[in-house]
Amino acid sequence: MAPQPNSARAKNNRRRPTTRPQQRTPIVKSTPRAGTRSSARLQHIQPSPTPPAPISQPTGTKRKRPQDSEAEAEVDGLEGVRPSKQLRELPPSGHKLFQDKVEAEQEPPPSGHPLSEKNLQTLRILNREDMDPAANNTPALKRTSSRRSIAPSDAGTERTQRSSNTTAVYRHKNLAAVEIHMHTEPPDYIQTAIDRIIKAEVSKERRSELRVIAQELRDGCLKNVRAQAGEDDFIDPLHTALKALGLKNLCTHEKADWRGELKPVAPQQSHFSSSFMSSVQQLEVDDVSAPPRKRQQQSAGEPYMSPESSSTNARTHTPTNDSLESSEMPAPAPPGSLIKTPRPDISIGIQHMALISALSLQSLNKVKARKFLEWLQNEMVQHEPDRPREPMLISVPAPRALDLAFPFAVVEGKAYSTGKQIFEAENQASVSGACGLKIQLDLDNLVNRGATGSDTSPTTSNTEPPLFFTICTQGPIHELWAHWTVVEDGVRMFESKLLDSCNALLLEQGEGFMVRLNNISLWGLGPFMKSVVERLGIVAKKAKSE
Structure with a gap:
């Protein structure tokens, strides 16, 4: 017998039913929100007039059935929902797939099909809560719950x-x-x-x-x-x-x-003067060879000003000797x-x-x-x-x-x-x-x-x-x-x-x-x-x- 040119495709064709194949409806996952049932998360889009082209798969890979795809979509849409609620909301075909996903955490995935980081994190959370159901009822282990319960005292x-x-x-x-x-x-x-x-x-x-x-x-x-x-x-x-x-x-x-x-x-300010700093500041003005040092010393030579006074005098203040003399005695605060x-x-x-x-x-x-x-x-x-x-x-x-x-x-x-x-x-x-x-x-x-x-x-x-x-x-x-x-x-x-x-x-x-x-x-x-x-x-x- 002569070898067939495409044995894999012929093998897949033998598995298809003899009746007219129904057009599959693509399933789109929506972002899960708290307090919403999983069935409400799935939105059906009208099928396109032309059937999608067949996608070739590697040899030896088991093709998923439509029921399995829909069940997996249900499981993925329940990410972030407690396990007890997930089991109640899953269809009968999705129970086995959900159990398989939880058990997959215990065994490393095949090297050819690594799980995404998001799925790994989700599986770890589901596995931990499923292995220790009592932890869900322990407020001390839930930092957010404990903070929420003692918020007034905090x-x-x-x-x-x-x-x-x-x-x-x-x-x-x-x-x-x-x-x-x-x-x-x-x-x-x-x-x-x-x-x-x-x-x-x-x-x-x-x-x-x-x-x-x-x-x-x-x-x-x-x-x-x-x-x-x-x-x-x-x-x-x-x-x-x-x-x-x-x-x-x-x-x-x-x-x-x-x-x-x-x-x-407040009593009158003491009669102190910062005029002895004027010579130092004059040297800073003459020195143009070191701008960073100049700015640092100049700021150190200026009198201290509070944020309020500095914002008020920002337009009129200039680093001169006259300004130093005028700022020796700051205006007193209102009585x-x-x-x-x-x-x-x-x-x-x-x-x-x-x-x-x-x-x-x-x-x-x-x-x-x-x-x-x-x-x-x-x-x-x-x-x-x-x-x-x-x-x-x-x-x-x-x-x-x-x-x-x-x-x-x-x-x-x-x-x-x-x-x-x-x-x-x-x-x-x-x-x-x-x-x-x-x-x-x-x-x-x-x-x-x-x-x-x-x-x-x-x-x-x-x-x-x-x-x-x-x-x-x-x-x-x-x-x-x-x-x-x-x-x-x-x-x-x-x-x-x-x-x-x-x-x-x-x-x-x-x-x-x-x-x-x-x-x-x-x-x-x-x-x-x-x-x-x-x-x-x-x-x-x-x-x-x-």
Whole structure:
């Protein structure tokens, strides 16, 4: 028998059915999307009018049947779908092919038909999930699921870290720029005045009353700790304790915004000059042989400019000697722009009507005393050179708390269970302390106007230095701070020191704290108020004579 010219094609022709062959419909895979059944992923395209040309295959390769091709397309369209769902969605002809694809991972593919990288990765994922079904129910192994489940706490942690970093920079940069310093030691005459207030003797009857108030403070704090309450809830027991002191003429207000004019401003810049760098810069201009080095040295010789100032002066700045001289003294920041305006959780001061009544015992009646305080607050003067005009004396710091005058203490608190730290409360309290001291300094300035400088520090025991007290809380934790002001080398500085720290949940510590708070309130309504009235009387006589 003579050999046939094309045995492979003849062999394939014998396998074809005798009936008229049906035209195959090409199957096109679409990109799988989550939550879509595999049958919806397959789109059928109308067959072309001419049948495709036969494709020759290597000898020995088994030709796929139409059913196998369709089943394989179904399997490929289920990439990224869980195995259990894949088995439910596969047609009967595709179950065996899916199992073959999974088992193919265990044996290396033939060298002549390597799998693509995408298929290898898909098979590894399917094989791993199929071999360990329990892993699908373990959230710890799924990083995305675990992140999604703890997203609120993660966001809170990141927010707390950012807040901590911001408050640290605010203390060491912004507060220091306006000469507000914490954890300092006061001069001897100031320490003596503080001890005279804090360590005042308390009678046994009064101590018993304060112990009852401390018990109520402990119960309120314990209730909030168990309830994981917020900031305002923790402030409420302390506010109740202040009211329970039962002191006449004591005025307290919550969340009262103070006036921005009270904030201290940055002092004048030191008289330093960078003119000694002008010769170095002139050498850089003359040197044209090394451009990279020239640019580096020139940038080092120029004065530092912040991003805001550099963008503003980009068109006018030129590296000349004139520009160096003009930039030796940069323009000061706007007054009070470096620190936040105080909004204490509790402001503690003197009742305004009580102050008017005490002032009326001087040379003024009640009507004239009220008009006099209003005039002081509305009259605009210039306290310091090169500063904007400000009210002569702001005796009432909060426009929405007109019954509170001459504050001598504030409370700044943070919640115990929300991650807020007492560090931030200390920053806020230090600004309030500086503002309260500024009110006393302005009053001293009016008294000493024309006689002595306002920066003269008191040195005699009969003269009380300006003092202010703040309470910083973090839930049941309470801190007591003292604030004062000194002048060094012509620069006004506001300093503070931690006096006491306690946990109100411990009754003995809470009792000692209430004793100190009682003594501060008695000082504010006693010697402090008396000194304020006397100084106001002196100013009233000066204003009347003029």
